[in-house]
Structure formats: structure tokens, C-alpha cells
Amino acid sequence: MDLDLSKKDLSKMAIRQMLILSAFNPREMQAIGFAYAVLPALKRACRNKNKGEIEQKRKKCLDEAVKRHLEPFNTHPYLGAALVGAVSRLEMENRPQEAVRLKASASGPLGGIGDQVIWKVVLPAIALVTAAMESSGIWWSFLIFLTAFSLSQLGIRTWLTVKSFEFGKDVISRLAGLDLKKKRWILGLAAGIAGGIMAWNIDTGMEDESMGHVTTMTLATASFVAVRVGISPTLVFYLACTAIIAVPWLIGSG
């Protein structure tokens, strides 16, 4: 059986994977984007399976294959790249039922891992350091986020698509085996760097610099406690604004 997808087809799949949420809706979720991403492999699989057959039979095969992947599907958009590759490989190996089962069984765990690692650890850590640098007035700080997160995620997704096509389900079982607790140190490191940058460089506009530091730390601690006790960040924002406006005004008018 010919399992070789051309480099062009693999690149197509990797690029199309970036569009997985383009037609996201509560019913099919990411299914349309997923079907579009695996389409080059489905076409190739149907061509291989029906060599020498009439065009109509190939079309029917592709129809069935696409409809198979239009069933509701949802996972983490970045780690979904691994499923695009692995499912494509299973389809090309003429194991369609296994492909459907893999999608159904792996989408939940991959979604959970993506949420816990990417949305809860990696994104906040890099955003915190970038924002601390921005609050210190470093104009190029957004480049830190662009390189450390944005470009890396594009690279990792491309790599995942290609590797999971090469190694099939192994990549997914390795991803599913990630030890989440070990990744928490990233947050500590980022918080330390951000705290240091903010204390070192922040310009509060106050004449007394030490007073500025005290105010900044008080605000950060109070906001932390407020959100932890269940107050929404939006309300915390307005409470902080009220304090920032009212305190100097009251002191001034007093």
C-alpha cells in the first residue's frame, strides 16, 4: 500500500490545520475545519483504493470519507494537529473505522491537556512577562510574545501534523502521557521575572518612588485576593479605578 503523501500535500494539511476553527459552531464544532485539513489525505486514499476504477466510484469513496469526518468533533486547536496527521495516516492505511474511533477517543484528552498546559500555563506565563515589560515602556516587548508563543505554536502545530502522520497514534499517546504538574514551574519562573521587571522599572508617576512601589504591590496583592475570593476581574478593575481616582481626589480636596 502506498502510504506516501507528497510534501505538497503534507504542507497543505499543516496550513489547513490553522483554519480548524474557521466555521466553528455549536453543532459540528470543528468538524468542517477538520474535514478540510484531512482532505488531501482522503483524496489520496480514495485514489489508491480505487486504482483503475471509474471516476464515479472514486467520488463515492471521497463522499463517504468526507461525511465520516463531518461528524461533530472538538479538541484543542493546537494539539488537534496531531489528530490531523494520525487520522490521515489511518485513512491511507484503509482503516477508516479506527480513524473515527481515534478521533472520538483522543479529542477529549487532547482538549484537556491543551487547556491545562497551553491556556493555563504557557500563554499566561509568556503574557505576564510581556505585559510586565510593556508596563515598563519597552516598545519591542511584544516581540517576546510573538516569538515565544505565536511563532512557536505555528511551528509546533506544523511539526505535530507531519510527525503524527509519520508515527501515527504513537505521537498522541506520548502527548496524552504528559505530566502536567511538572509544567507549573514555568509559571513560577514567569511570575518571578514579571515581579522583578515591574518593581525595577515601573513608572507610577509618583514623586516618592518607594511610595510608588508600595502602591503597586498593594494593588497587585489586593487584586489577587479579590479574584481568588470570587470577584470577577472586570469588577476588580473598576474597584481599582475607583480607588485610584478617589483616593488622591479626596486627599487633595481634604
Added chain:
Amino acid sequence: MNLVLTGISTALVVGLASAIVNADRREVGQVIFSPPVVSAPLLGLVLGNSLIGLQVGAVFGLLWIGKQGCGTRKAPNDSLAAMACVGASVISGASAAAVGASMLLSVPLARIGGMLDLRRERKNIDLGEIVYNAEGSEWNGILAKTLARGVFRSAVEGLIFGTIATLMIGTIVSLVCKFVPPSLNQSFKDIPALLPACAAGCALAAMPGKSPAVVFIIAALCLALYSFLWGFV
């Protein structure tokens, strides 16, 4: 007249940027340029005031970081709010007070943006129906067109929302800065400088465990003490 034209052209630039950012947020690429820590400074640079972009990015980039894309929980659209805030600050004079007032008024936009995201997702059900009803068709074309329609919807929403929100908030902030008492106007100036600390507190609270917050405060105290002693020497 000239001011009005400048305001409208700025709002249109913000609208275009919002279109790109809104499409990037979910539909294309997912989180490349769209986080406020990237999009706000970039827009600031385009509009000729990088400092405003940095101030807005630092606050809006952290405030709702704990509510980002987990399952079905819907996140506020911090990207559109940040874009409108930068645009409104520039339109209303780019002073520190204008930035502070714009931040105050732009925060609810994130909620409205989040609701628009939800509405668009529900509307996208029709795209699913188009694909499901397609029989023996050219799949490449039909899937590509369907996805392109999803991207187009998102971009158009961003364009309209960004332009209108910028014009509205810019106008209100200009009036506020003109008519409020000078002492209150003075207080608005402290908002952009102090709010990053509040946003950092919110972001730390969204992280699992207490250790990031403890490390943050220890590092900040150490550095503050060091700079204080260094100042003495």
C-alpha cells in the same frame, strides 16, 4: 473639520486592525497577533503612539487571561476592547488622562465582543448545513468556501465593531476630558500607570496554586529593596 476627518480615518484604521485581530483570534491561526499584549502595541506603533499601545496592552492582556478559550466557557473579547481603547485614546488627544478614561470605558466592550463571538458561532450553524447538504460535489471548493465565509463574518464584525466603538468612545472621552473638573482629570492620569499592577494581580489569581503570586511578590520586594538601597549608595 480637520479633527473630525482625522478621527474618522483613525477609526477606520482601528477597524481594519480589529478585522485582522478578530479573525486571528479564532478563525485563522488562533492567537498569533490577537492577544492585546501584541495587537495593542502594534496598533500604537501604526497610529504613531507606541506608549499608549504598551499601556493598554499591559492591562488588557492580563485582565482576563484566566478566561481564555477553555472548552465551552466563553472568553471576553479582550482583543477588540484593546483595539478600541488604543484608537479612542489617540482620537481624544493621547494624554495620560485620555488613556485612563478610555480604559474605563473600553472594558465593557470586551463583554460585548464576547457576546458577538457567541452569536457568530450560533449563526455558523448554517455553514454546517451547507456542507451537510452537499452531495457528490467538489469537496475542496465547498469546504474552502464555507471556511472562508466563517473568516469573512468574523473580519466584518471586527471591522464594524472596531470602527464604531473607537468613534463612540473617542468622542465621549474627548468630552469627558474637556468638562470634568481638573482635579478629577488629574486622577485619570494615574490609571494607566497603576492598572498594570491590578491586571497582574488578576492574572496571578487565575494561575493554578499560590506559588506564582508568592514568587511575584518576593521578586518584586527584593528588586524594590535593591533599587532603594542602590539609590541610597
